[in-house]
Amino acid sequence: MAENCPHVQVKFFTKQPTYSVPDSPFSVPANVGITELSSLINGLLNEEDSEGGVDFDFLIDGEFLRVTLDVYLEQKGVSTEDVLDIEYVERQAAPKPENSLLHDDWVSCLQANTCYILSGCYDNTARLWSSSGDSLMTIPGHTAPVKCVAWMKEDDDTSSFVTGSHDQTLLVWVWQRERNEVDCVCTCRGHAGSVDCVAVNQTQDKFCTGSWDKMLKLWSAGLDRDTDVSDDDGTESASKRKKTAETKVHSRVPMLTLSGHSEGVSAIVWLNSQEVCTASWDHTIRIWDLQEAKQSATLQGSKVFFDVSYSPLSQTLVAASADRHVRLYDPRSKDGAVVKSSFTSHNGWVIGVAWSPTNQYEFISGSHDSIMKLWDTRSPKAPLYNMEGHEDKILAVDWSLPELMMSGGADNHLKIFKYDSKSESMDVS
Structure with missing residues (x-):
């Protein structure tokens, strides 16, 4: 020098x-x-x-x-x-490509839990995988593309989950892991449009859904069929009723319906035990108080919002938008300056965002430009890493497990990246 x-x-x-x-x-x-x-x-x-x-x-x-x-x-x-x-x-090491799971059609949604991955596909099925990438089961049941999936309860030998579809219904499933058998507990009916998003609350006894019908609905996540009504409306013949009795799936109706969005609801996330946040094609993000059954706040954007993710660690939201930006919001802000940061690097619609479950600074974003990016809120001008590999647009991302970043795409692949997050990031100031 x-x-x-x-x-x-x-x-x-x-x-x-x-x-x-x-x-x-x-x-x-x-x-x-x-x-x-x-x-x-x-x-x-x-x-x-x-x-x-x-x-x-x-x-x-x-x-x-x-x-x-x-x-x-x-x-x-x-x-x-x-x-x-x-x-x-x-410095964080780069995420490493770990696996690519091939589906028969577009991978529209995905979520991991402790050892398993649940994915939804445009071939009307949901799929179960081990976190190491083994295909465990393909689950028919819906009559149109599966648009959203979410894990519910897990115990010693069973797991339950919910799938939502373009067919306007949600199905609640119980999976006997040892026998590798699934049973559909009920059909959730009430939406009048494609069910595009679902989120289960922290205590796993309720879930919320958003739909192309502009509505937000709250449902019981109970696995007891006694609370549901039978699909039998009394018009079937006795012999037909007898024949279908063993395979009958009960219907469940919503506990609460809230309106307010003027276009389809694209994403939903729980903020705490009584508040949820929704993102919509109407250019708004809205916060709802389910206990009071009313809307409590509106964050106005300039374009369609496709996804939103909430971090309990930083108590902030990131939102994915059609204007190619990801924005960081503080939903508690009272001064009007709710956008705390913008992250601009994608060349297409940003379709999915997900916070790290253990790191208050890091999140991922996925876009129609086929790239998933890892961001740190302390570096708003440039992502930490680009994760490439998709040959068509990304449709969904998930970061439910600290060590696995995942994306689903229109190339029929679910991509998994392995990540080693540094413990320093656990310090929440």
């Missing part, structure tokens, strides 16, 4: 004790970037007998440094005389 390059005084700190260095100020050339700063930290650590180099990322005022220090100082209007406090963290 040129001798006449101006220098900057910096102080380093970290929340990862393994990598702590003395907090005394250092004088560094102003034209250094993250590579040189990483080398400097490694040099300081090597004095303490640390083996090998570690890649670090650097944050100033809570935002990742992505330019050289002199450019950063100029952008922020900071004097080179000031001492810069720089936080450093071990």
